[in-house]
Amino acid sequence: MTEIEYPPRLSLARLPTPLQPLDRLSEKLGGPRIWVKRDDLTDCAISGNKIRKLEFTLARAREQGCDTLITCGGVQSNHCRATALLGAQLGLQVHLILRQDDLGSSRSLDAAEAAKDGNLFLDYLAGAKISLYEKKAFQHRLPDLFEHWSEHYQSAGAKPYSIPTGASDATGVWGYVHCIPELISDFESVGIKPCSLIHATGSGGTQAGLSAGAELYGLETKVTGIAVCDNAEYFNNKVRADIDDWQHLYSVPIDPEIIAIHVDDRFVGPGYAQATEAVFTVIREVAALEGLVLDPVYTGKAFHGMIEKIQQGEFAGQTDIVFVHTGGIFGLLAQRSEIDFQ
Numbered sequence: 001m002t003e004i005e006y007p008p009r010l011s012l013a014r015l016p017t018p019l020q021p022l023d024r025l026s027e028k029l030g031g032p033r034i035w036v037k038r039d040d041l042t043d044c045a046i047s048g049n050k051i052r053k054l055e056f057t058l059a060r061a062r063e064q065g066c067d068t069l070i071t072c073g074g075v076q077s078n079h080c081r082a083t084a085l086l087g088a089q090l091g092l093q094v095h096l097i098l099r100q101d102d103l104g105s106s107r108s109l110d111a112a113e114a115a116k117d118g119n120l121f122l123d124y125l126a127g128a129k130i131s132l133y134e135k136k137a138f139q140h141r142l143p144d145l146f147e148h149w150s151e152h153y154q155s156a157g158a159k160p161y162s163i164p165t166g167a168s169d170a171t172g173v174w175g176y177v178h179c180i181p182e183l184i185s186d187f188e189s190v191g192i193k194p195c196s197l198i199h200a201t202g203s204g205g206t207q208a209g210l211s212a213g214a215e216l217y218g219l220e221t222k223v224t225g226i227a228v229c230d231n232a233e234y235f236n237n238k239v240r241a242d243i244d245d246w247q248h249l250y251s252v253p254i255d256p257e258i259i260a261i262h263v264d265d266r267f268v269g270p271g272y273a274q275a276t277e278a279v280f281t282v283i284r285e286v287a288a289l290e291g292l293v294l295d296p297v298y299t300g301k302a303f304h305g306m307i308e309k310i311q312q313g314e315f316a317g318q319t320d321i322v323f324v325h326t327g328g329i330f331g332l333l334a335q336r337s338e339i340d341f342q
Contacts (some may be wrong), residue, residue, distance in 0.1 A: 048327020176209025301303025
């Protein structure tokens, strides 16, 4: 294997995260043994997969002398919450451009009009500046919004650094490339050779890193992203573009075309951040059976999809499969009313 030269990285996550077997659930399903890579434990309030990407992204921002972070996402974005808290930890100003459901106007909404719950509550608690936009305006104006706020901070004498959705870009790819040797060590320590590595894919960055890292490190495990929005074609294109940019920007000694990208888009449901009753049932049952908390936006959907695939016999003959738990507990709290305890 070619020696890999990593760019600067800040040590922000609590690594390595545990690899945990779910034996009661595995026995109940009668399929392969399910293991969970607990990346929901990368920290406490800053938990989740976003920190691995931000370790490289924020190192790059610091390297460029930036003092203000501008990023975007949904009103319950895990990435934005992690950015807000890490910004506070590092003494950086943070501005969040957040998307929420349409309320009949394209204007920027006053922060007080939004319900401060879940991730959004933590955004405010961390002292982030927040601009809320209705979905239509957000989707059509996002590049302009980044430019507007960047110019705003520049005119005030600050040096802003813009981070795309989920920190999913060429720099963010390194986060889960860096996770692959950790996973290889995990597998060796418990004596498994899993055929499948499964995770939720929402902005494509985690999938790009895992897929590229598996190829770089010779991990013979199929990486499958279960889409929580959009479709397989979108993610194939997005992940491929991120990997191409990563290879070009950092001159990584690998041909991006040989990297396999696998996306399953059958479990998106009604749309992003909208889960079906079946997903909430899985969230409740897995918590009660294994003490593992999933969320309705990312991990609950993907875990539900994995269970469906097990029950459909897609992993027949496989001894072990691994699910990467990318976090999201605070998003669950914002949708607590959807859980039926009857």
